[in-house]
Amino acid sequence: xxxxxxxxxxxxxxxxxxxxxxxxxxxxxxxxxxxxxxxxxxxxxxxxxxxxxxxxxxxxxxxxxxxxxxxxxxxxxxxxxxxxxxxxxxxxxxxxxxxxxxxxxxxxxxxxxxxxxxxxxxxxxxxxxxxxxxxxxxxxxxxxxxxxxxxxxxxxxxxxxxxxxxxxxxxxxxxxxxxxxxxxxxxxxxxxxxxxxxxxxxxxxxxxxxxxxxxxxxxxxxxxxxxxxxxxxxxxxxxxxx
Amino acid sequence: xxxxxxxxxxxxxxxxxxxxxxxxxxxxxxxxxxxxxxxxxxxxxxxxxxxxxxxxxxxxxxxxxxxxxxxxxxxxxxxxxxxxxxxxxxxxxxxxxxxxxxxxxxxxxxxxxxxxxxxxxxxxxxxxxxxxxxxxxxxxxxxxxxxxxxxxxxxxxxxxxxxxxxxxxxxxxxxxxxxxxxxxxxxxxxxxxxxxxxxxxxxxxxxxxxxxxxxxxxxxxxxxxxxxxxxxxxxxxxxxxxxxxxxxxxxxxxxxxxxxxxxxxxxxxxxxxxxxxxxxxxxxxxxxxxxxxxxxxxxxxxxxxxxxxxxxxxxxxxxxxxxxxxxxxxxxxxxxxxxxxxxxxxxxxxxxxxxxxxxxxxxxxxxxxxxxxxxxxxxxxxxxxxxxxxxxxxxxxxxxxxxxxxxxxxxx
Numbered sequence: 001x002x003x004x005x006x007x008x009x010x011x012x013x014x015x016x017x018x019x020x021x022x023x024x025x026x027x028x029x030x031x032x033x034x035x036x037x038x039x040x041x042x043x044x045x046x047x048x049x050x051x052x053x054x055x056x057x058x059x060x061x062x063x064x065x066x067x068x069x070x071x072x073x074x075x076x077x078x079x080x081x082x083x084x085x086x087x088x089x090x091x092x093x094x095x096x097x098x099x100x101x102x103x104x105x106x107x108x109x110x111x112x113x114x115x116x117x118x119x120x121x122x123x124x125x126x127x128x129x130x131x132x133x134x135x136x137x138x139x140x141x142x143x144x145x146x147x148x149x150x151x152x153x154x155x156x157x158x159x160x161x162x163x164x165x166x167x168x169x170x171x172x173x174x175x176x177x178x179x180x181x182x183x184x185x186x187x188x189x190x191x192x193x194x195x196x197x198x199x200x201x202x203x204x205x206x207x208x209x210x211x212x213x214x215x216x217x218x219x220x221x222x223x224x225x226x227x228x229x230x231x232x233x234x235x236x237x238x239x240x241x242x
Numbered sequence: 243x244x245x246x247x248x249x250x251x252x253x254x255x256x257x258x259x260x261x262x263x264x265x266x267x268x269x270x271x272x273x274x275x276x277x278x279x280x281x282x283x284x285x286x287x288x289x290x291x292x293x294x295x296x297x298x299x300x301x302x303x304x305x306x307x308x309x310x311x312x313x314x315x316x317x318x319x320x321x322x323x324x325x326x327x328x329x330x331x332x333x334x335x336x337x338x339x340x341x342x343x344x345x346x347x348x349x350x351x352x353x354x355x356x357x358x359x360x361x362x363x364x365x366x367x368x369x370x371x372x373x374x375x376x377x378x379x380x381x382x383x384x385x386x387x388x389x390x391x392x393x394x395x396x397x398x399x400x401x402x403x404x405x406x407x408x409x410x411x412x413x414x415x416x417x418x419x420x421x422x423x424x425x426x427x428x429x430x431x432x433x434x435x436x437x438x439x440x441x442x443x444x445x446x447x448x449x450x451x452x453x454x455x456x457x458x459x460x461x462x463x464x465x466x467x468x469x470x471x472x473x474x475x476x477x478x479x480x481x482x483x484x485x486x487x488x489x490x491x492x493x494x495x496x497x498x499x500x501x502x503x504x505x506x507x508x509x510x511x512x513x514x515x516x517x518x519x520x521x522x523x524x525x526x527x528x529x530x531x532x533x534x535x536x537x538x539x540x541x542x543x544x545x546x547x548x549x550x551x552x553x554x555x556x557x558x559x560x561x562x563x564x565x566x567x568x569x570x571x572x573x574x575x576x577x578x579x580x581x582x583x584x585x586x587x588x589x590x591x592x593x594x595x596x597x598x599x600x601x602x603x604x605x606x607x608x609x610x611x612x613x614x615x616x617x618x619x620x621x622x623x624x625x626x627x628x629x630x631x632x633x634x635x636x637x638x639x640x641x642x643x644x645x646x647x648x649x650x651x652x653x654x
Contacts, residue, residue: 001346006439006529006530006531006532007531008531008532008535011266012264012267013536014273015267016263016267017260019263020256020259020260020263023259023263024256024259024595024599027591027594027595027598028591029593031589034351034584034587035589036499038584038585041584041585044315053448078652086585089585089586093589093590115363119356145574146565146568147568149571150568150569150573151572151573153573154573154574155573163602171271182272190321204572205572205573205574237544
């Protein structure tokens with residue numbers, strides 16, 4: 001049977017290709033712009049934190065002894081936790097091997113260590129117990145680290161003033177190695193250091209809450225007091241004694 | 243994302259976007275010449291006489307509704323002949339249709355079942371004496387204006403077949419709601435294919451043909467239980483124009499359960515694969531224009547993409563559910579307040595391309611629902627689009643396996 005030859009409008013195929021390719025190029029460009037903006041935003045936050053820390057440190061040194069009526073948390077960099085979340089998001093997007101991510105993480109780790117030292121100094125001078133958790137993890141082949149991350153995120157959601165310092169043990173940073181030595185941490189992950197005590201392996205939310213119970217109670221009471229003072233109806237935390 | 247998965251994802255996204263852009267360009271003006279609107283018949287006296295065949299196999303529950311809807315068509319009664327063909331039903335179909343035995347517009351025929359619908363249609367064709375002939379599955383019903391809309395196209399001498407718009411009738415199950423959305427979107431696809439002169443299926447529900455098509459090309463063929471696809475390909479090869487009457491509405495009952503839907507879709511997809519194998523000389527380098535170089539090859543490629551995407555989608559779904567479950571197990575349920583900043587916008591290129599593709603899909607929904615079907619754009623059933631790729635991947639995989647091993651399921 002005779003077929004019915006039809007003219008093919010090749011120009012339509014070419015135009016479609018150009019539009020589709022244009023969409024691809026635009027999308028890849030936007031993707032790059034967003035990533036660069038994120039890196040710039042994180043760098044900006046890091047600069048702020050760095051400045052905050054330097055300022056607190058200087059203030060601390062100048063006064064020689066701090067005003068111990070001041071809340072310890074207020075002298076520390078409050079954006080540190082938020083930045084950790086953002087960095088973790090970037091790590092998921094760009095991959096843990098991204099050069100940008102590694103650089104930012106290294107700088108972030110140094111800021112964390114500095115913040116931690118300042119908190120310790122404040123605690124010693126004012127004779128208070130720091131409410132901090134040092135957390136060593138790895139990204140590869142560590143399911144327990146993922147679970148531990150969920151636990152610590154949940155605790156920080158409940159107690160916004162609880163400071164969690166997270167360190168990627170795979171990061172090639174001598175300061176982290178030194179911190180591991182000082183805190184007597186082995187190479188096993190996940191590892192938590194709470195009040196000088198080392199806890200190796202996954203610690204459930206109940207385990208961590210039990211260890212931190214006295215401090216968390218205080219945090220909760222402080223939060224309630226602050227909430228009452230500002231006459232807000234916001235409820236922070238839950239009763240951990242139950 | 244490893245390199246192989248990246249290559250597949252971006253290739254699939256490029257092809258998908260290319261197809262979407264191509265259809266939009268076609269719909270908004272870049273159409274074949276000669277596919278413009280139809281002049282129509284000047285008066286009812288000029289309308290052609292039409293026979294509509296209703297093949298039935300165990301349709302005791304729906305056949306009465308189907309015949310009644312045909313008798314209610316707004317069409318001159320003396321120009322309409324309904325031919326009911328009981329294809330050896332084992333239920334009471336034959337008894338049910340006796341109700342119409344005395345109706346002068348209805349002819350009742352009975353034959354032994356031969357295991358395929360095409361034989362019932364060919365049996366009915368022998369009793370057709372009108373200029374136009376069509377078919378209506380016994381699980382479908384027609385809008386009262388459908389025939390009049392479709393027939394207008396035959397006022398053009400170069401039109402040999404007219405395909406209607408199909409809509410799922412009274413959906414009740416999730417599977418039927420999913421098909422409802424799919425059928426609505428397919429009205430847009432069908433209209434775009436019409437504008438490209440590339441319709442390659444003449445579906446059972448109320449596709450009309452000039453009787454001349456069968457006189458010249460021969461009767462329906464078994465065609466791997468997809469005689470509606472094969473006859474359309476034969477028409478395209480013979481240069482017999484097949485068009486889509488978008489206002490012509492036919493309501494059909496989609497399979498209610500997943501096993502029923504799977505069986506239907508495996509038959510369709512298997513039939514498509516086998517028919518393009520039979521007509522392979524018209525694929526890629528054939529003389530059927532866009533149909534040869536684009537639509538048929540892409541149909542095959544889309545089946546492959548569905549199959550490869552299925553395990554990737556399943557792994558992603560299971561991983562996400564696993565992570566959520568693990569998070570809830572170790573730390574309870576935490577609801578975070580939504581925030582919008584540079585960190586909440588997806589930045590991966592594939593996610594952004596997915597958003598572009600979704601945007602075009604929304605445009606498609608607007609065209610299909612608002613412009614073609616004159617329905618509200620938004621409805622809850624649109625959520626079924628999320629689960630559709632999982633099911634289509636499944637039936638594509640089974641069809642591909644059957645096609646490779648030449649394992650054919652029964653047609654009903």
